[in-house]
Amino acid sequence: MSKDKENKNKEYSAGNITVLEGLEAVRKRPAMYIGDVGIKGLHHMIWEVVDNSIDEAMAGYCDEIKVEINEDNSITVTDNGRGIPVDMHEKEGKSALEVVMTVLHAGGKFDKDTYKVSGGLHGVGVSCVNALSTKLVATVYSKNGKIHQQEYSEGIPQTGVEVVGETDITGTQIHFVPDKSIFAESVYKYDTVATRLRELAYLNAGIKIKLIDHRELDDEGKTKEEDFFSEGGLLEFVDYLDGSREKLIPSPVYMEGEKNGVPVQVAMNYNTSFTENVVSYVNNINTYEGGSHVSGFRRALTRTLKSYADKSGLLEKSKIEISGDDFREGLTAIISVKVAEPQFEGQTKTKLGNSEVIGAVETCVSETLTHFLEENPKEAKMIVQKVLLAAQARHAARKAREMVQRKNVMSGSGLPGKLADCSEKDPGICELYLVEGDSAGGSAKQGRDRKFQAILPLKGKILNVEKAQEHKIYDNDEIKNILTALGVTIGTEDDDKALNLAKLRYHKIVIMTDADIDGSHIRTLILTLFFRYMRELIELGYVYIAQPPLYLIKRGKKEAYVYTEGERAGVVKEMAPEGKEDSLHIQRYKGLGEMNPEQLWITTMNPDSRNMKRVSIESAAEADHLFSMLMGDEVPPRRDFIEKNAKYAKVDV
Structure with a gap:
């Protein structure tokens, strides 16, 4: 048997x-x-x-x-x-x-x-x-x-x-x-x-x-x-995540094996974007913080690709040293391992600690990827060329970062001129409002509590970082102002992607935009910046979205601020039970600037009465898919999403 x-x-x-x-x-x-x-x-x-x-x-x-x-x-x-x-x-x-x-x-x-x-x-x-x-x-x-x-x-x-x-x-x-x-x-x-x-x-x-x-x-x-239902499993998962990105190579690479009693499955592909998206699982549990299986994958990927590039002479003309980050730019990968007795670090099961898994994943990926590169020289060359471009961009980004930091040091405090800072210095108490437009910024500055609330007005739409290389973000004044006001830096001597939070000045970062299409777009651009370059701030629970009211409804001396369309119907029914809506004064707030400082304080900024939404990541894979689809180059997936999710959407492309 x-x-x-x-x-x-x-x-x-x-x-x-x-x-x-x-x-x-x-x-x-x-x-x-x-x-x-x-x-x-x-x-x-x-x-x-x-x-x-x-x-x-x-x-x-x-x-x-x-x-x-x-x-x-x-x-x-x-x-x-x-x-x-x-x-x-x-x-x-x-x-x-x-x-x-x-x-x-x-x-x-x-x-x-x-x-x-x-x-x-x-x-x-x-x-x-x-x-x-x-x-x-x-x-x-x-x-x-x-x-x-x-x-x-x-x-x-x-x-x-x-x-x-x-x-x-x-x-x-x-x-x-x-x-x-x-x-x-x-x-x-x-x-x-x-x-x-x-x-x-x-x-x-x-x-x-x-x-x-x-x-x-x-x-x-x-x-x-x-x-x-999925027949292809991880191969279909990678295709789903990369559905709105331009592929670098036609089909994902699939790697499967069992080493040291640990079954390993990995699917990966490269695209023309500038971000890395590695999602890992242990026994179907999403390990957000990675762990030994991710370490094994990264080690194998870097070693195998570098070895192939060296042997094929593709790196001979490169004057820039290649780092591990360069091999992962534009990479989408799913790592799934099954472990009989996994050791998770912490109660949240978000980081795998089993040391034996490193070798299992490393061996499996090295063997399969080596065969793939040797059997597919055209695709292998495209991947290595992508790595070289990533190295050049990383070098340019480092220079741009250093330039921004030097300017900050030379200008004294280095804080943006538009920032209306708070007097409190404890980051745990301080709040920074990123406010759309100078008009709303003026109201927010007058209406705030100066002790713990800081205001940074943003002019227009910031750069769409989903479609830009990293060094470009340091040329954008609004992004530079956000980074400088927060007190964070991107990149360290050892890791060009690391976020340095040692001098973070606020533990509440509130995105406050108008309740219209432009406001939604600006909010999404800012969230894309945080997700791609400062995700740790989201994971720590520091990023919020302000909820200004949509309407002010009045009847005589009675008034009510309304935050949703559904709530509006209920308030109208309550204030005009006889059904005479024309007896009410209904003011639609299209922009934050339409509220005076006192109204903005009462409805949106007062901790005792405001209603803010904390930004969280329920699924890193789904969030990556959503941001690349909404903010990437491909129009059809974005159109389909809007038509499916917007109640009154009319899309002309």
């Missing part, structure tokens, strides 16, 4: 469930287990349940997963795996289903015979979801032909494990209602869920994942749904 068949015939029963500790602390300190109790933690509830289904798929027992967002913002996740065991757990004296659902650190993840690799490594997943739900119903379609079900509230069983029917299929369905008393937000975002499920489909080729949103009906009265 083959090993695969032998493994598939192994029983998955109560004996495979290992119990480590109880569930008491989850409701008291939920953020310790799911990250936070905001919108991110709310969505994390879905990931924990879906991860269990993906683990079944990785073990070879499941190929269909369905995620439903219900009308009441409850979630239902269904898979066609083996079904959670329902037989009695010998040690606990209760059904294995109840143990899995109510005991922290209980699950098949701790039994190596059940799951060789797993995303939900701490086993806290589904029991945490149970603890943080007002209602959870677990339904198991069991191999014994019965449908078993148990209901819980706040992690406590409300029923026994009951037989509620018969079945000829196997699988698990988890339906849960997040506890609104715990989560600050209770409305799921379709796009956030879709992005993660798309990612999982690419990372697990051959698995069908369906997303259904019962909250919305289309024009035909049908529910919104989307299917995610």
Whole structure:
């Protein structure tokens, strides 16, 4: 009997469930287990349940997963795996289903015979979801032909494990209602869920994942749904990320192998852009901070490409020393490894620490890439020429940076003349507003609290850094002013891409633009600058978007500021219940400059009454795809996006 068949015939029963500790602390300190109790933690509830289904798929027992967002913002996740065991757990004296659902650190993840690799490594997943739900119903379609079900509230069983029917299929369905008393937000975002499920489909080729949103009906009265399925896996993932970029070589390079017991998959391609986009995963978990698998990839890429370039004589005429960064400019790569016992640095699972993975990835990439370069000399030459151009641009960028820094030193404080600084010097308290236009900048300067709020007016649109080489950004006055005001520098002696935050002057950087098309464009240009060159500021949670009101609605002495179109309808109905909208004075704010300093302070800048949005990166891969599509050269993908997402979009290209 083959090993695969032998493994598939192994029983998955109560004996495979290992119990480590109880569930008491989850409701008291939920953020310790799911990250936070905001919108991110709310969505994390879905990931924990879906991860269990993906683990079944990785073990070879499941190929269909369905995620439903219900009308009441409850979630239902269904898979066609083996079904959670329902037989009695010998040690606990209760059904294995109840143990899995109510005991922290209980699950098949701790039994190596059940799951060789797993995303939900701490086993806290589904029991945490149970603890943080007002209602959870677990339904198991069991191999014994019965449908078993148990209901819980706040992690406590409300029923026994009951037989509620018969079945000829196997699988698990988890339906849960997040506890609104715990989560600050209770409305799921379709796009956030879709992005993660798309990612999982690419990372697990051959698995069908369906997303259904019962909250919305289309024009035909049908529910919104989307299917995610990938045959090509990582190759298709790279093509998706590079969909709005011009490719340097026709097809991605795919590398796969298993070294030191670590299965490795890598897909990569080069494009004509000036940015690097390396996205890494361990057991389907996005490792935002990289780790040993990324180190192994970068070492192999640099060594292999440099060795080939040296042998082929392509670097002979270059007078500029090539660095590791140069080999990664215009590179898009996906690295996915499966590790039986991964060691993540920190609770967030964002950086892999296993040293043995470095060699596994390095060997796999070196061997495959060497063959590719030797067998495809035309593509190899194009890649090396791109590397040489990157080295020249890096050298020019370093000179430009040094020039800007010298000028700052010579001019004394070096702060931009337009900056109205604050008196406080503690960065943790200070706020910098990047304001569109001199008019709004004037209102903001008069309306602010001078102690901790600084204002930097921006004239016109800054350079689109998505389509410009790095040295060009130092020629743009507005970008120079932003960098100088912040007190940050890009590039160090050892790393030309590193962001130096040692002299960062503000821990709140607020983008404040008009609520019109030009304002949206300026905001996106600034966000592109931060994402491409100062991403660490976003990751630290320092970047915000101001939310000025769209309307001021008055009736007599009664007035209300309105921030959304939906809110406008509600306020109008409340202030004119008889339906006479003409009895109201409705002022539409097209620009920040239309508000006087006091109004701008009350609505947009006062910490006690303002409503700012913190910028975060839910998926680095999706964010990269979005910025390259919105701000790159390719028009068709951008047009499709606008037509799909804008409610009243009319696009003329």
